[in-house]
Each structure stands twice: as C-alpha cells, then as structure tokens.
Amino acid sequence: MATGIISLSTVLSIFFILISIPIPSSSCPLHQKQALLRFKSTLTAIFDSNSDPNSDDYMPFTRTIAELHLDAVVPLFDNPVSVYSDILNPLFEIRSLRLLDISMNSLVGEIPGDGFGNLTGLVHLDMMQNGFNGSIPRQIFRLTSLRYLDLSTNSLQGELGPELGSLRNLTTLTLSVNRFEGLIPRQLFELGLLHTLDLSNNTLEGGLSSEVGKLRNLESFKLNENYITGNVPEEIGNLTNLRELSLARNRFSGGIPDSIVNLKNLESLDLSENSFSGQIPSNIGELRHVTTLDLSKNQLTGPIQSSIRNLTRLETLRLKNNMLTGEIPSWLFKIKTLKKLFIGGKGSRLIWNHTSKIVPRCRLEQISMPSCGISGQIPKWISTQKALDFLDLNSNQLQGGFPNWLAEMEVGSIILSDNKLTGKLPPQLFESISLSILALSRNNFSGELPENLGTASRIMILMLSGNNFSGQIPMSISNIYRLLLLDLSRNRFSGDKFPVFGDNPLLAYIDLSYNEFSGRIPVTFSTETQILSLGGNKFSGELPVNLSNLINLEHLDIHDNDITGNFQDVIPQIPGLQVLNLRNNSLKGFIPKTISNLTSLRILDLSGNKLTGNIPLEIGNLARMIETPDLLPSVDIFNFFIEFQDLILNWKSSFQGISSRNLDIYSFLNLADNRISGKIPATLGNLKGLKLLNISHNRISGDIPVSFGNLKDIESLDLSHNEISGSIPQSFSNLNQLTILDVSNNKLRGKIPTGGQMNTMNELSYFANNSGLCGMQIRIKCPEDIQPPGGQEMDDGKLSWVSWEGVWVGFPVGLFSSILFMAYALNFIYLFKFW
Numbered sequence: 001m002a003t004g005i006i007s008l009s010t011v012l013s014i015f016f017i018l019i020s021i022p023i024p025s026s027s028c029p030l031h032q033k034q035a036l037l038r039f040k041s042t043l044t045a046i047f048d049s050n051s052d053p054n055s056d057d058y059m060p061f062t063r064t065i066a067e068l069h070l071d072a073v074v075p076l077f078d079n080p081v082s083v084y085s086d087i088l089n090p091l092f093e094i095r096s097l098r099l100l101d102i103s104m105n106s107l108v109g110e111i112p113g114d115g116f117g118n119l120t121g122l123v124h125l126d127m128m129q130n131g132f133n134g135s136i137p138r139q140i141f142r143l144t145s146l147r148y149l150d151l152s153t154n155s156l157q158g159e160l161g162p163e164l165g166s167l168r169n170l171t172t173l174t175l176s177v178n179r180f181e182g183l184i185p186r187q188l189f190e191l192g193l194l195h196t197l198d199l200s201n202n203t204l205e206g207g208l209s210s211e212v213g214k215l216r217n218l219e220s221f222k223l224n225e226n227y228i229t230g231n232v233p234e235e236i237g238n239l240t241n242l243r244e245l246s247l248a249r250n251r252f253s254g255g256i257p258d259s260i261v262n263l264k265n266l267e268s269l270d271l272s273e274n275s276f277s278g279q280i281p282s283n284i285g286e287l288r289h290v291t292t293l294d295l296s297k298n299q300l301t302g303p304i305q306s307s308i309r310n311l312t313r314l315e316t317l318r319l320k321n322n323m324l325t326g327e328i329p330s331w332l333f334k335i336k337t338l339k340k341l342f343i344g345g346k347g348s349r350l351i352w353n354h355t356s357k358i359v360p361r362c363r364l365e366q367i368s369m370p371s372c373g374i375s376g377q378i379p380k381w382i383s384t385q386k387a388l389d390f391l392d393l394n395s396n397q398l399q400g401g402f403p404n405w406l407a408e409m410e411v412g413s414i415i416l417s418d419n420k421l422t423g424k425l426p427p428q429l430f431e432s433i434s435l436s437i438l439a440l441s442r443n444n445f446s447g448e449l450p451e452n453l454g455t456a457s458r459i460m461i462l463m464l465s466g467n468n469f470s471g472q473i474p475m476s477i478s479n480i481y482r483l484l485l486l487d488l489s490r491n492r493f494s495g496d497k498f499p500v501f502g503d504n505p506l507l508a509y510i511d512l513s514y515n516e517f518s519g520r521i522p523v524t525f526s527t528e529t530q531i532l533s534l535g536g537n538k539f540s541g542e543l544p545v546n547l548s549n550l551i552n553l554e555h556l557d558i559h560d561n562d563i564t565g566n567f568q569d570v571i572p573q574i575p576g577l578q579v580l581n582l583r584n585n586s587l588k589g590f591i592p593k594t595i596s597n598l599t600s601l602r603i604l605d606l607s608g609n610k611l612t613g614n615i616p617l618e619i620g621n622l623a624r625m626i627e628t629p630d631l632l633p634s635v636d637i638f639n640f641f642i643e644f645q646d647l648i649l650n651w652k653s654s655f656q657g658i659s660s661r662n663l664d665i666y667s668f669l670n671l672a673d674n675r676i677s678g679k680i681p682a683t684l685g686n687l688k689g690l691k692l693l694n695i696s697h698n699r700i701s702g703d704i705p706v707s708f709g710n711l712k713d714i715e716s717l718d719l720s721h722n723e724i725s726g727s728i729p730q731s732f733s734n735l736n737q738l739t740i741l742d743v744s745n746n747k748l749r750g751k752i753p754t755g756g757q758m759n760t761m762n763e764l765s766y767f768a769n770n771s772g773l774c775g776m777q778i779r780i781k782c783p784e785d786i787q788p789p790g791g792q793e794m795d796d797g798k799l800s801w802v803s804w805e806g807v808w809v810g811f812p813v814g815l816f817s818s819i820l821f822m823a824y825a826l827n828f829i830y831l832f833k834f835w
C-alpha cells in the first residue's frame with residue numbers, strides 16, 4: 001500500500017509537540033544536566049581516543065578530525081549561551097575541520113562568531129534545527145571555502161547582508177524556517193555555483209536591492225507602498241546551476257520573473273505561499289528537468305499554461321489557491337510522470353469541461369481538486385489511478401452515490417465534503433486497511449453506517465457532519481484504535497447505547513451534536529478526550545459524576561438537551577476545562593462556590609435552566625475571565641492538522657464551532673433565563689476579560705455594582721428582566737468596547753450616564769420598563785438637566801442635543817461583528833435573540 005499522506009508517526013509527533021512543550025525553568029532541570037554531561041562525555045570520548053601519544057592510532061585531533069558529527073546528543077532546551085559555548089570552544093581549535101554537523105541539537109543563543117570564524121577550512125557547515133537566535137555573525141561569511149551552509153530551522157533574524165556574496169563556492173544555501181526579513185541582497189545572485197537555494201518560511205521580501213543602503217546622504221526617501229513591489233529580481237536567472245529553488249512562505253509579490261526559465265537545471269521550484277501575481281510564465285515549459293512545481297497559495301491569474309505539458313519529468317504540480325482561470329486542461333492527465341496534482345481551491349476560477357473525455361496516462365498518487373466546479377458523478381477515470389492514496393474533491397457539485405469502485409480502491413484519504421452526494425456508504429469502503437481520513441461532511445448521504453465500520457481500523461479522521469445518516473453508531477467503531485477525530489454532528493443518528501471509546505488512545509475530538517441521541521450522557525470516552533460536543537440531542541438524566549474522570553477535557557458542550565439534577569452536585573471537577581456549555585437544559589440547584597476551582601474556564605453558559613440561589617462571590621475569581629486574553633498561540637491539535645493537511649476549507653468550516661483559534665481569546669459568561677436571585681456580587685466586576693455578560697431573565701435585585709465600570713473589554717451586557725434597582729453607575733462611561741447594553745424591565749431610575757460609548761446607547765427598548773430612567777439616550781430630560789425658563793439657556797440645551805447626535809454618528813460600532821461571528825460559531829445565537 002502506498003503510504004498515507006499523514007502517517008501515524010506524523011500524528012504521534014503532533015502529539016509529542018502537544019505534550020512535550022518544555023516548561024521554561026530558570027534552574028537547570030536534572031534531565032538537562034544529564035544531557036549536558038552526556039554531551040561532554042561524548043566530546044571527551046572523541047578527544048580521548050586520540051590523545052594517547054603512545055597508542056597506535058594516536059593522531060593529534062587538531063589535525064585529524066576532519067569531520068565531526070554531533071548528532072542529537074544535547075537536548076538542552078533553554079540554557080544560556082555560556083553553557084554551550086563552553087562545550088563548543090574546544091571545537092574552535094580544530095583548524096583542520098572540514099565538516100561540522102551540529103544539526104538537530106538544542107543549542108541556543110547567538111552563534112559564537114569568533115569561534116566559527118576560526119574554522120577557516122570548513123567546507124560543510126550544518127547547524128540546522130537548533131535554537132540559535134540573533135543574526136548570522138559576519139565571521140561565517142569569511143569562511144570562503146564553504147560549499148554547504150544550512151542554518152535552517154533556528155530563530156535567526158535580521159537582514160541577509162551583502163556579505164553573503166563572499167561565499168563564492170557555495171552550492172547549497174538553506175536558510176529556511178528562520179525569521180530573516182527584508183530584501184534579498186543582490187550579491188546572492190552572484191553565487192553562480194548554487195544548486196540549492198532555500199529561503200522558504202521567513203519574512204523576506206523582494207524589491208529594492210541593498211544598493212539603496214549605500215545612499216548614505218539621502219535625506220528623504222519615500223517608501224510608497226505602490227513603489228515597493230517586492231519583485232524577485234530578474235537576476236535570479238543568473239543562478240543557472242540551481243537545481244532547487246524555494247522561496248516559499250515569504251512575502252514576495254509582483255510577477256514571477258521571466259528569467260526563471262533560464263534556470264535550465266532546475267528540478268524543483270517552490271514559490272508557494274507568497275503574493276506572486278500575474279500569469280504563470282508562458283514558457284515555463286522550458287524548465288525541462290522540473291519534477292516539482294509548486295506555485296500554490298499566491299495570486300496568480302490567467303490560464304494553466306499549455307507549455308506545462310512539455311514538462312516531461314513533472315511529478316508534482318501544485319497550483320492550488322490561486323486565481324487561475326480557464327479550463328482545466330485534459331492534457332494534464334497525459335503527463336506520464338505526474339504523481340501529485342493539486343489545483344483549484346480557494347479563489348480558483350478554473351472550469352471543468354464535462355464534455356472532454358479524460359483518458360489518463362498518468363499514475364496519480366494524490367489528486368486534490370477542490371472548488372473546480374466538477375459536477376455529475378465522481379469521475380470514473382479516477383478508477384484507473386491504481387496508486388491513488390489521496391483524493392480531495394471537496395466543494396464541487398458532485399452528485400450520485402459513493403461509487404463501489406472507489407470504495408474498493410484502498411485510498412488513504414478520501415475528502416468529498418461539500419458536495420451533493422447521496423445514498424448509503426458501501427460497506428466495502430470499510431474493508432480498507434489504508435483508509436485514514438474519510439471526510440464526507442455536508443453532503444446528503446443517508447442510511448445507517450455499515451456495521452463493519454470498525455474494520456477500517458486505521459481511520460484517524462472520520463467526518464460525516466451535515467448529512468442525513470440515521471441509526472446507531474456501529475459498536476465496531478471502538479476497534480478503530482487510531483481514531484483521533486470523530487465528527488458525526490448534524491445527522492439523524494439515534495440510540496442510547498454508545499460504543500466504548502475508553503481504549504482509543506488518541507481520540508481527542510468528539511462531536512455528536514445535533515442528532516437524536518437519547519438516554520444518559522455517555523461516559524464511555526477515552527481520558528484523552530479534549531473536546532466533547534453533545535449539544536442538540538435528547539439526552540436526559542443527571543450529568544454523570546464521573547465525567548470528571550475525563551481529565552483532559554477542555555470543551556464540554558451539552559446545550560439543548562434535557563439534563564436534570566442539581567448543578568452543585570454534578571459540576572465537573574476538571575481544572576483544565578475552558579468551555580462549559582449547559583445552556584437550555586433542566587438543571588436545578590445553584591451555582592456553587594467551587595465554581596472558582598475551574599481555573600481555566602473562559603466560556604460558561606448556564607442559561608435556560610432552573611438554577612436558583614445567588615450568584616456566588618467566588619465567580620469573580622475565575623482567572624481566565626479576569627486576565628485580558630492575549631493571542632498566545634493556542635496549543636490546538638487541530639490547527640496543527642490544518643497546517644499539515646490541504647484540508648483548510650474543509651476544516652475551517654467544520655471547526656469554526658469549537659476550535660477556531662480566535663475563540664481562544666474570548667470569554668463569555670451567560671447565566672440568563674434561570675431563577676437566580678439575590679444581589680449582583682461586586683466581584684463580577686473583576687472579570688475584566690469578559691466580552692459578554694448576560695444575567696437577564698432572572699430574579700436578581702439590588703444595585704448594579706460600580707465595579708462593572710472595570711469590565712473594560714465588555715461588548716455586550718444584558719441585565720434585562722430582573723428586579724435591579726438604583727441607578728446605572730457613572731462608571732459605565734469607562735466601558736469603551738460597549739456595543740449593546742440592555743437594562744430593560746428592571747426597576748432602575750435616574751440619569752443614564754453619558755460619556756464614551758454610553759452616548760451611543762440610544763436603543764429605546766433596551767431601557768424600557770424601568771422606574772424612571774432619564775437621559776439624552778432615551779430623549780427624556782432628567783430633572784437636574786431641565787434648565788429654568790429663559791431663551792438663552794434653552795438654546796444651549798437644543799445645541800447640546802444636536803451635538804450629541806453628532807457624537808453618536810461619529811462612534812464606531814466596536815468589534816461587535818467579530819463577536820457575532822463567534823457567537824454564531826459557538827451557537828450562542830440564542831444570546832442575541834433580543835437583536
């Protein structure tokens with residue numbers, strides 16, 4: 001079988017990333033010390049073996065060590081420079097060194113320039129995948145005999161200086177995955193012996209040459225945005241020995257230089273993920289040796305150039321996510337060598353010609369043709385592609401059933417989401433031992449899932465959301481030991497018996513929402529579960545106490561069910577829980593003080609239940625609602641997948657619900673529609689990170705705490721339908737993000753505060769049914785504002801009304817649209833019913 005597009009090891013390494021993020025520590029942890037010692041002893045061993053002048057093989061190492069590989073012996077995560085430079089120092093004495101490979105260690109800090117500058121005989125220097133930071137020291141540019149220089153996958157930064165041009169003998173230059181920025185120095189194009197140039201994944205730009213830096217006396221220089229086009233200079237065509245060129249994942253723009261076709265030795269050209277525009281050079285077919293052509297994720301327009309058919313060695317063609325137009329040429333499938341074809345995708349305007357008959361001569365392993373306007377049945381010619389391992393035809397207009405021939409092809413990944421496919425899934429599909437991704441979301445498949453589902457025990461991702469499947473989940477599903485993600489949401493699955501997932505070591509994401517499941521909430525999930533979404537079903541009974549055994553749970557969503565019991569008895573005790581959504585159930589009891597033990601909680605929705613009692617003071621201790629959320633990269637397994645896969649369209653839309661990265665920065669608290677009474681605790685004002693607070697439709701009395709003026713991020717505040725009295729505190733004028741304020745149906749009186757966003761709160765119904773509110777927002781003058789009669793004064797009064805209106809017009813609507821999106825994403829629509 002062909003290997004899957006993502007192998008198990010990939011998945012495991014994703015997990016590794018998740019679990020093993022080193023915890024920074026100022027002291028040197030024991031394991032690091034041990035590693036350090038191990039490194040030292042390795043070095044000593046190398047040295048010692050040569051240090052006995054009487055031994056037969058004595059050779060002073062300073063002359064004989066020509067090659068030194070220090071392979072992955074030093075997992076030192078965050079030790080300061082001095083520690084490792086002490087270790088490296090002996091190396092710098094070895095003048096005869098020709099090859100130095102310290103790749104894939106964990107060396108950190110700046111590259112010790114002096115030391116490397118001493119290694120004047122170096123031909124091959126490989127420092128990839130360490131933690132080096134700072135800029136490339138100049139001394140490295142003096143190592144003029146270097147032929148091979150790999151500094152990739154570090155944290156190096158700064159501009160690539162013109163000194164790079166001194167390394168005349170370089171044949172391989174790999175600077176990818178760093179933080180280099182700025183323009184490519186012209187001198188780079190003088191390195192005529194280069195056969196491999198990889199500058200990918202930095203933030204380099206094309207455009208002006210470094211010569212600009214020589215204009216020392218220039219006083220004023222206008223860098224108009226239109227002026228810097230960020231082109232890759234035509235001189236790139238001077239590097240005629242290049243066999244590999246990657247400028248991927250930078251910020252290059254402008255056209256692809258025509259001179260690129262001078263690079264007649266090119267075997268691999270990767271310009272993906274930049275902003276290249278214009279057409280693909282029409283004579284690109286002259287690059288006869290090219291096996292990989294990757295222009296995906298740019299803004300290229302025009303047709304798929306017909307000269308591409310002359311690329312008789314082409315194996316990989318990636319043109320996805322551009323704005324290419326015209327017909328998808330049928331000759332593509334006549335390129336005998338073609339193995340991987342990625343076209344269409346976001347922005348694509350390519351057309352599929354349904355009348356042209358495709359008789360492939362290629363032997364494709366990967367076909368990705370999303371958004372290509374393919375209609376009718378799944379094209380039959382695909383069945384001739386016997387080595388097919390990856391098939392992605394999402395977002396087309398495919399109709400008809402899941403073909404038996406496809407079910408029998410042993411394809412590793414099948415992605416057919418967002419089409420109009422119908423009928424049952426053929427059981428043969430699950431006889432496959434290769435199937436690892438099956439994504440059929442948003443079609444019109446129906447019927448029960450085949451009982452033999454679990455025979456396909458290698459499935460990692462199973463996404464069937466938004467179809468018309470019915471019946472129970474086949475019990476055999478628990479045999480799928482590699483299952484990582486299970487999305488069966490929005491179907492008509494039913495039943496109260498659930499497969500046991502306890503032994504599935506990877507299963508982290510389970511979405512069964514919007515089906516017709518009934519019975520008690522199942523607790524047969526693996527303790528690895530991070531996201532559990534069961535909303536919109538017919539679950540009933542109490543929340544099982546042993547849900548708390550799911551210690552890795554971050555999102556628990558059971559909204560729109562009929563869960564009963566006392567909240568205080570069943571509140572899950574999971575410190576890592578970030579989202580708890582129990583909206584629209586039948587919970588009784590009260591919110592216990594121990595709510596503050598859920599120290600990670602960001603989103604809590606208990607609305608639409610039958611909770612009584614007070615809002616506990618302790619709710620003001622919920623740390624994640626207090627801190628202003630920042631944009632820390634979310635440790636989110638699914639984002640990793642999005643990066644790994646070409647599934648972006650697919651995944652983004654199915655993941656919006658829960659793991660959207662943005663969602664991580666919002667915090668919501670919704671206690672609306674219960675029977676909560678008592679006063680509002682002033683501690684609620686501590687929750688400075690809240691975007692939305694809703695305690696409406698309860699029996700809350702007393703005053704609005706002045707501390708609400710501290711809710712500096714709040715955008716929507718709903719206190720309506722309670723028995724709140726007193727006046728609206730003046731501190732509300734500090735709420736600079738406030739977009740919606742509903743205090744209607746209370747017993748409030750007095751002047752509505754003015755200032756800041758408060759001046760824009762002029763929706764009358766949000767103030768209705770109170771006991772005497774007044775203010776310019778609702779066009780009711782407050783007693784204190786009514787001036788004694790007298791022409792002059794009245795005029796002033798009129799004037800001020802007019803200017804208020806002006807202020808109102810001038811205020812922006814804040815960020816509410818983003819909240820609305822998030823609300824939609826989380827099915828918080830209900831919150832906004834008052835809209």
Ligand SMILES: *[C@@H]1O[C@H](CO)[C@@H](O)[C@H](O)[C@H]1NC(C)=O
Nearest residue numbers: 089092093112114115116118
């Ligand atoms: C480089 O060599 C000089 C002598 O030429 C020596 O003094 C210096 O210590 C060496 N640098 C390092 C870091 O080893």
Ligand SMILES: *[C@@H]1O[C@H](CO)[C@@H](O)[C@H](O)[C@H]1NC(C)=O
Nearest residue numbers: 078079080108109110133134
């Ligand atoms: C490089 O990393 C070290 C610690 O790893 C840090 O102390 C130093 O400030 C960093 N230097 C730069 C230029 O970022």
Ligand SMILES: *[C@@H]1O[C@H](CO)[C@@H](O)[C@H](O)[C@H]1NC(C)=O
Nearest residue numbers: 143144145146147168169170
């Ligand atoms: C560059 O390579 C050539 C040919 O191999 C060699 O003669 C020359 O000495 C090298 N230059 C340096 C600075 O090592």
Ligand SMILES: *[C@@H]1O[C@H](CO)[C@@H](O)[C@H](O)[C@H]1NC(C)=O
Nearest residue numbers: 177178179200201202249643
């Ligand atoms: C690009 O580099 C950044 C770090 O600089 C890294 O997080 C990201 O995963 C890299 N992307 C790829 C595709 O290598």
Ligand SMILES: *[C@@H]1O[C@H](CO)[C@@H](O)[C@H](O)[C@H]1NC(C)=O
Nearest residue numbers: 186187189190191235237238
């Ligand atoms: C590139 O080659 C052209 C001739 O084809 C030459 O005029 C130009 O100087 C070269 N540029 C560089 C930077 O070597």
Ligand SMILES: *[C@@H]1O[C@H](CO)[C@@H](O)[C@H](O)[C@H]1NC(C)=O
Nearest residue numbers: 283285305306307308309310
């Ligand atoms: C393919 O190459 C041949 C010469 O080998 C040339 O005549 C022809 O025009 C090329 N086709 C395209 C479409 O560029």
Ligand SMILES: *[C@@H]1O[C@H](CO)[C@@H](O)[C@H](O)[C@H]1NC(C)=O
Nearest residue numbers: 327330352353354355356357
């Ligand atoms: C589709 O292909 C057929 C046969 O190759 C051709 O005759 C027809 O013009 C094409 N249709 C369009 C719209 O290009």
Ligand SMILES: *[C@@H]1O[C@H](CO)[C@@H](O)[C@H](O)[C@H]1NC(C)=O
Nearest residue numbers: 420422423443444445446468
């Ligand atoms: C789905 O398929 C059924 C028949 O299997 C059909 O009745 C129904 O209209 C289809 N629904 C949609 C939305 O296409």
Ligand SMILES: *[C@@H]1O[C@H](CO)[C@@H](O)[C@H](O)[C@H]1NC(C)=O
Nearest residue numbers: 444446447467468469470492
């Ligand atoms: C789902 O299937 C049933 C028949 O099994 C059909 O009546 C219904 O229209 C289908 N629903 C949709 C949304 O297609």
Ligand SMILES: *[C@@H]1O[C@H](CO)[C@@H](O)[C@H](O)[C@H]1NC(C)=O
Nearest residue numbers: 502523524525546547549550
């Ligand atoms: C919860 O308890 C039930 C039976 O009491 C058991 O079957 C299930 O495995 C438990 N679940 C967890 C997650 O511990």
Ligand SMILES: *[C@@H]1O[C@H](CO)[C@@H](O)[C@H](O)[C@H]1NC(C)=O
Nearest residue numbers: 536537538560561562584830
């Ligand atoms: C509450 O959930 C039930 C299903 O359990 C649903 O029918 C109802 O529409 C939901 N109510 C609201 C207000 O969302």
Ligand SMILES: *[C@@H]1O[C@H](CO)[C@@H](O)[C@H](O)[C@H]1NC(C)=O
Nearest residue numbers: 573574593594595596597598
């Ligand atoms: C809540 O945390 C406190 C300590 O902060 C601890 O004493 C108590 O047992 C915890 N309660 C529960 C129910 O875990």
